[in-house]
């Protein structure tokens with residue numbers, strides 16, 4: 001591991017925090033993400049190697065608390081050493097494209113997210129909180145952990161309901177309605193055995209790829225989700241675009257665009273209620289991609305919304 | 312050669328013979344304890360023995376045992392102390408307490424002007440703003456020391472850090488992200504104060520300096536042992552250490568030297584690895600131990616701190632209405648770990664500050680003991696500051712011991728009365744009296760570097776229960792006697808570390824670990840306990856004299 005130059009304008013690492021109680025499916029989700037990285041270089045900081053069932057074909061080497069993968073690496077940090085592990089990872093050269101931190105079951109994910117605010121090379125992509133559909137009633141009333149549970153849900157920029165198959169359909173719907181009532185702008189999705197398109201959890205592909213072609217995978221439809229992509233006119237300001245996306249919340253899970261407006265070229269990242277703009281010095285492709293729930297309006301309505309000039 | 316030490320007074324902590332004046336040492340162990348009248352008999356039985364009168368005007372006690380400190384104490388002395396109270400450095404220098412933000416700034420300015428390379432990061436520690444009325448320290452204060460190099464001030468709690476604008480600019484602190492861990496002024500601009508480990512992270516990233524890397528280097532260990540020696544400590548804990556592969560060998564090389572003035576008990580950080588692997592690591596450490604280096608404890612941290620509002624409290628929680636604190640480990644996982652280590656026969660020490668956490672931990676210990684009965688496990692609750700009489704009764708029944716954070720009474724007592732606990736609950740904070748009355752084995756500690764390592768001061772706190780403003784916390788039932796306090800910092804701590812057959816009292820056969828004091832604590836009495844001068848120590852019969860004292 002070589003020492004990187006002092007931090008400055010080097011490329012940004014996207015940070016995703018996976019929060020949720022013990023047994024809520026964080027490890028399954030992480031496993032799934034690592035096996036479908038689609039060319040992204042991912043570093044994962046996990047609580048426990050043992051539970052991760054890493055595909056042996058992905059493993060290049062293992063030493064101590066670090067497993068090198070063909071598409072990134074996994075570092076293990078349990079106990080209270082997260083800060084140092086994070087500092088070590090951010091000194092790696094080259095840096096990963098994406099850093100996933102698996103928060104412990106009692107962690108306050110906003111504490112972890114705060115690191116991105118003081119590190120110019122880290123960009124918080126979002127906090128994904130797993131809600132165990134089968135254990136929700138128990139967790140929400142746990143005498144010692146209920147406050148912690150609600151804090152994690154509140155902190156989530158996206159809520160993933162795990163083990164939907166273990167509860168009756170009407171129970172699941174009641175839970176979804178309850179979460180929607182309490183957190184109306186936070187999008188929700190169901191996840192079974194960790195299977196969810198990587199774009200939903202980690203955001204859409206690196207910006208170079210968004211420039212060329214919208215990276216829609218058939219997987220998205222296969223998971224019962226919806227996507228839409230198109231070329232946006234450059235007379236649409238970033239704030240106007242943000243308003244349009246938010247008008248569709250909570251049905252939008254993700255959006256990404258490499259765009260331009262009067263202020264110049266920029267990348268837009270949207271994850272669960274949070275919009276992040278990043279100024280770019282490349283020629284933007286104008287491509288915009290949106291992933292959402294089946295409740296999203298149809299393609300025609302979406303193009304009317306986002307491409308008013310053409311409508 | 313064997314030696315008889317003649318002292319003015321020897322307080323042995325051995326009920327069989329509490330007071331003596333002569334003590335014979337052979338091969339690092341205590342050969343005999345008695346008075347001048349016994350010397351002739353000793354000479355004929357064991358002689359020849361050399362009479363040493365260097366300490367004829369001194370008082371000897373068993374070497375003090377600090378049952379809860381951190382090796383980081385040794386690391387911090389690489390940086391500049393800026394605390395509110397006077398603090399003695401490893402070389403005996405007394406660093407005077409700084410009584411205002413301006414004093415702190417002026418002190419650091421002077422250092423900045425005289426140091427060799429003024430472009431290097433300037434790091435200070437021990438700062439505690441709770442004693443300063445009114446304004447808080449800002450980045451501008453630190454810029455006035457230097458705006459051209461990183462300047463960082465770590466707070467006494469270790470959980471807040473102030474940075475100058477040089478660091479904040481390098482870190483590109485984002486205004487947009489409204490993190491509750493970045494303190495802001497009324498206009499939303501970051502003031503330079505960072506909460507949690509955020510500040511430490513930022514300082515490490517921007518200076519490319521690993522502030523904690525040297526945490527177990529030989530130099531850190533050496534400094535740690537020197538601080539211990541200055542206060543009469545002959546056995547000190549490091550609570551806890553993940554003991555990375557190979558660290559045990561490096562530590563042993565340093566600790567084994569006769570010139571190293573301390574026995575070191577490293578508590579292995581139990582949750583630094585998954586349970587099965589962790590137990591295996593602890594097992595592997597067992598034959599790496601020596602007389603002076605022990606890997607005999609396992610440590611867990613179950614919640615945060617009361618003054619940081621991160622301790623887990625029972626209803627009605629915090630006096631000022633702050634939300635309940637944080638678990639640092641899932642209760643279910645704590646249960647799993649305690650079971651695994653109990654099954655393997657390793658003694659566990661668990662940090663529990665709030666009373667809710669204490670209850671959950673006692674539940675977990677009870678569970679572990681039902682599954683793996685162990686009559687003399689001596690699992691110990693560390694800090695355990697808010698335990699009630701009911702908790703102490705339960706500890707007694709379970710065979711659990713306690714190590715209370717008595718220094719808190721002085722340093723944060725006023726804060727606990729006014730803000731965190733309110734007067735009534737603050738009255739039972741670190742209730743050593745209740746603990747002993749209920750029959751629970753007691754030790755008391757400093758948690759250095761959080762507060763200064765100094766067992767006589769800790770004993771003074773437990774006896775007098777005075778806050779820094781002079782308010783008494785609680786009543787007579789929470790206090791302990793002078794004799795009980797001296798026992799707590801010697802035999803009490805030895806028991807909690809399962810070392811009470813080797814150290815903790817001055818009796819035949821035990822190790823010659825001795826604190827050499829200028830005055831006899833029993834004669835000085837409760838009020839003056841903290842001011843007794845420590846002349847030096849003996850560890851395994853080797854004399855280590857303190858810096859800055861006349862022998």
Ligand SMILES: [Zn+2]
Nearest residue numbers: 379381550758
């Ligand atoms: Zn501690």
